[in-house]
Amino acid sequence: MGLAHKDLLSIRELTSDEIRLILDTAESMKEVARRDIKKVPALRGKTMINLFYESSTRTRTSFEIAGKWLSADVINVSASVSSVTKGESLKDTGLTLQAMHPDIVVIRHPAAGAAQFLAGRLTASVINAGDGAHEHPSQALLDLFTIREKAGRLEGLKAAIIGDIAHSRVARSNIHGMHRMGIEVRVAGPRTMLPRFIERLGVEVFTNLDRAIADVDIIMMLRLQTERQQAGLFPSLREYSRLFGLTAERLKAARPDVLIMHPGPMNRGVEIAPDVADGPYSLILNQVENGLAVRMALLYLFAGSGQTG
Amino acid sequence: MVRGFFYVLNSMATELNEKAQILDPQAIQRAVTRIAHEIVERNNGTEHLVLIGLRSRGVDLARRIAKELMLIAGAEPPVGALDVTLYRDDLDKVGPQPVVRKTDIPFSINEKQVVLVDDVLYTGRTIRAALDGLVDLGRPRLIQLAVLVDRGHRELPIRADYVGKNVPTSRQEQIQVLLTEEDGEDKVVIMEQ
Numbered sequence: 001m002g003l004a005h006k007d008l009l010s011i012r013e014l015t016s017d018e019i020r021l022i023l024d025t026a027e028s029m030k031e032v033a034r035r036d037i038k039k040v041p042a043l044r045g046k047t048m049i050n051l052f053y054e055s056s057t058r059t060r061t062s063f064e065i066a067g068k069w070l071s072a073d074v075i076n077v078s079a080s081v082s083s084v085t086k087g088e089s090l091k092d093t094g095l096t097l098q099a100m101h102p103d104i105v106v107i108r109h110p111a112a113g114a115a116q117f118l119a120g121r122l123t124a125s126v127i128n129a130g131d132g133a134h135e136h137p138s139q140a141l142l143d144l145f146t147i148r149e150k151a152g153r154l155e156g157l158k159a160a161i162i163g164d165i166a167h168s169r170v171a172r173s174n175i176h177g178m179h180r181m182g183i184e185v186r187v188a189g190p191r192t193m194l195p196r197f198i199e200r201l202g203v204e205v206f207t208n209l210d211r212a213i214a215d216v217d218i219i220m221m222l223r224l225q226t227e228r229q230q231a232g233l234f235p236s237l238r239e240y241s242r243l244f245g246l247t248a249e250r251l252k253a254a255r256p257d258v259l260i261m262h263p264g265p266m267n268r269g270v271e272i273a274p275d276v277a278d279g280p281y282s283l284i285l286n287q288v289e290n291g292l293a294v295r296m297a298l299l300y301l302f303a304g305s306g307q308t309g
Numbered sequence: 310m311v312r313g314f315f316y317v318l319n320s321m322a323t324e325l326n327e328k329a330q331i332l333d334p335q336a337i338q339r340a341v342t343r344i345a346h347e348i349v350e351r352n353n354g355t356e357h358l359v360l361i362g363l364r365s366r367g368v369d370l371a372r373r374i375a376k377e378l379m380l381i382a383g384a385e386p387p388v389g390a391l392d393v394t395l396y397r398d399d400l401d402k403v404g405p406q407p408v409v410r411k412t413d414i415p416f417s418i419n420e421k422q423v424v425l426v427d428d429v430l431y432t433g434r435t436i437r438a439a440l441d442g443l444v445d446l447g448r449p450r451l452i453q454l455a456v457l458v459d460r461g462h463r464e465l466p467i468r469a470d471y472v473g474k475n476v477p478t479s480r481q482e483q484i485q486v487l488l489t490e491e492d493g494e495d496k497v498v499i500m501e502q
Binding site: 003021024025027028029031032035036037039040041042045070297300301304 | 392394395396397400401404405406408409410411412413441442445446447
């Protein structure tokens with residue numbers, strides 16, 4: 001089996017069987033990630049380019065380490081230190097990379113659709129590591145992996161995604177991924193941060209945190225994306241925090257064994273209180289560790305699907 | 310499940326028929342018992358012994374050998390499972406990536422006498438991959454190889470220390486090992502086109 005795609009652009013294109021294959025493969029990869037010698041020769045001779053037009057710690061590092069543990073040659077290109085600063089277009093950057101015959105290109109870009117644009121022009125497999133407010137499929141997959149690991153199943157669970165839904169590619173990928181795997185999803189946030197017609201994605205919409213987190217199995221807090229805010233979506237950070245910040249006190253409204261997730265990086269004290277982030281039900285660091293295993297699985301599975309250019 | 314689908318496609322492309330049965334349940338049992346005796350004899354007991362089966366039928370055979378060792382020597386050596394997919398030398402050539410299953414060796418293999426267990430020894434390439442995989446996990450004192458069937462046609466300088474049965478075959482034939490744990494019955498058959 002492999003995946004029926006050259007590229008991973010969005011989680012929507014994956015079937016539930018394919019998601020399950022990725023999660024199962026990631027479980028095998030997690031064993032490799034916990035060895036003393038963390039290196040297997042599976043992608044020896046393959047070249048992977050990390051093309052990042054936006055800042056990132058965990059996603060870029062995670063893809064880089066995953067590639068290296070699988071023995072691929074990993075090259076990092078950051079927009080800030082590349083020819084992009086000289087005005088090179090995404091198309092020309094893509095064609096330049098193509099001429100270097102990579103097997104996998106991982107791209108993060110502020111514009112929705114950038115990964116798809118590149119995928120149509122490269123013979124390499126393109127993996128979307130976040131494109132604008134569109135999708136961030138590897139994040140949703142590592143979230144599903146983390147949930148399955150902790151809860152033992154996905155089907156039939158209930159999740160609440162809280163915060164800036166409108167600007168969040170993590171929310172969008174998770175809504176699609178969770179639905180595909182049989183998880184019921186609700187979203188909550190200030191009205192200004194809920195996109196119009198969001199309920200058409202099949203989610204229940206709340207504007208009150210306490211009601212949203214009552215009787216769910218998973219609470220996923222989103223980062224308040226201060227870099228994407230136009231003025232006026234909320235009056236002040238303090239008010240946002242008071243209404244939609246998750247604190248130990250608010251958590252009393254939720255089930256005692258609820259799982260708490262956050263894609264990072266956190267604004268401690270804004271959307272999540274430090275004692276909740278570091279508390280016993282917080283999976284935030286599990287998410288990071290599992291991110292490695294899931295990205296190893298993705299690189300392994302997609303390395304066989306592209307053609308070397 | 311999806312791999313199963315792929316296997317169906319393969320077997321449709323090359324219609325296979327059973328040519329002969331090589332081992333019946335009693336013969337498999339006798340082979341396992343004899344291998345266990347030979348392991349005890351060769352290693353002067355089972356003190357530093359560990360068994361590592363190759364996914365998936367090698368693991369079942371390793372468990373059976375471990376049970377026999379318990380009867381013979383009074384102690385059951387630890388059994389681990391090794392998946393060699395990430396070490397294969399043909400990942401570039403097999404098309405869609407083969408499914409990676411979990412390596413599960415919950416003990417140290419440092420300074421241990423390791424017996425690798427697999428169902429069929431053929432080209433030797435799987436064993437080459439397994440040896441690479443094992444040395445990534447530690448430094449055993451020695452590694453031996455036990456197989457239920459040796460069908461010849463080696464492509465690498467590898468031989469088994471313990472063999473259930475040597476079976477001369479042609480490259481067009483396939484050896485199928487069925488074990489109760491995976492397949493609901495015990496038998497080894499030769500299949501041909």
